[in-house]
Amino acid sequence: MAEGARYDLGIDTASDDVSIALLDEAGRVTASRAWRVQGTVALELLGGIDALLIDAGLERTRIARIAVNVGPGQYGPIRTGIATAQGLAMALDAALAGIGRLEADAWALFDSGVRGDVVAVHDAGRAGVAWAAYRTTESGAPHETVPPRIDAAEVAVREAPRPATWCGELPAALAAARDVEGRSGDTVTEAAMPRAVALVRLARLRDAFGDPSTVDALYLRPPSITRPKPRG
Numbered sequence: 293m294a295e296g297a298r299y300d301l302g303i304d305t306a307s308d309d310v311s312i313a314l315l316d317e318a319g320r321v322t323a324s325r326a327w328r329v330q331g332t333v334a335l336e337l338l339g340g341i342d343a344l345l346i347d348a349g350l351e352r353t354r355i356a357r358i359a360v361n362v363g364p365g366q367y368g369p370i371r372t373g374i375a376t377a378q379g380l381a382m383a384l385d386a387a388l389a390g391i392g393r394l395e396a397d398a399w400a401l402f403d404s405g406v407r408g409d410v411v412a413v414h415d416a417g418r419a420g421v422a423w424a425a426y427r428t429t430e431s432g433a434p435h436e437t438v439p440p441r442i443d444a445a446e447v448a449v450r451e452a453p454r455p456a457t458w459c460g461e462l463p464a465a466l467a468a469a470r471d472v473e474g475r476s477g478d479t480v481t482e483a484a485m486p487r488a489v490a491l492v493r494l495a496r497l498r499d500a501f502g503d504p505s506t507v508d509a510l511y512l513r514p515p516s517i518t519r520p521k522p523r524g
Contacts, residue, residue: 298356299348300496301341301380302488305333305373306365306393306414307461311488312340314348314355319493323348324486333372341380355384359495361487362390363510364414364422364440370509381504389495390507393487397460398426398434399497400483400490409437409453415461420444422512423460425453433497442512445469457481 299322302313310333313324323344329336345352360377363370374390381388394412401410407428414422425438437453445465455477458466462480470478483490495501 299354300357300492301355302359302492303373303377304361304487305369306361311486313488315492333369357387357501359389359491361393364512378504387501388504388507389500391491394424396490399494402428404484409456411452411456411458413460415463421448423448449473
């Protein structure tokens with residue numbers, strides 16, 4: 293172990309919009325970066341982490357723990373983020389936490405002062421929306437009232453708690469379904485911090501850091517991988 297203060301690294305690759313962050317032992321953000329992936333997630337992520345460390349004036353050996361987004365989200369980017377986090381954790385003898393995207397989004401709102409029910413959403417395209425509902429607890433950690441699932445927008449709107457604050461990726465179909473259901477008491481807001489920061493802070497709150505090999509992706513549906521065609 294290198295001498296000096298230790299830092300936690302947050303890695304969020306659940307979509308084309310990537311965020312990474314370094315937090316010090318007091319929970320302050322030392323450096324953060326966010327960008328839209330233009331090429332290969334793996335190459336851009338490794339380069340981004342190196343640039344983040346340069347921004348902070350730190351060596352990789354100062355990373356003590358890592359929190360990574362385990363989904364739901366895009367299959368390839370999530371797998372890349374987890375694999376990169378596991379590789380770094382093993383190389384640095386660092387602990388790793390896998391934190392769900394929806395829970396992190398909800399917690400970021402609770403941390404900013406939002407109270408009541410929060411519904412976090414990920415746009416799942418033709419499959420509908422991936423969503424989950426949460427409430428605050430005395431510890432500040434989100435309590436899951438509706439576990440992550442995929443539904444058509446109108447089903448999610450009908451079965452989500454009322455009233456609620458909605459956050460995340462909110463497709464037009466969801467807004468239309470809320471209008472049809474007459475959910476005028478609902479609000480829509482965005483998190484006030486990068487998801488990579490929320491991942492680290494929630495992992496600390498839950499004391500979730502542990503063995504890197506136990507972290508795996510959260511899939512709400514099987515990845516759409518086409519079987520290879522027979523040769524000949």
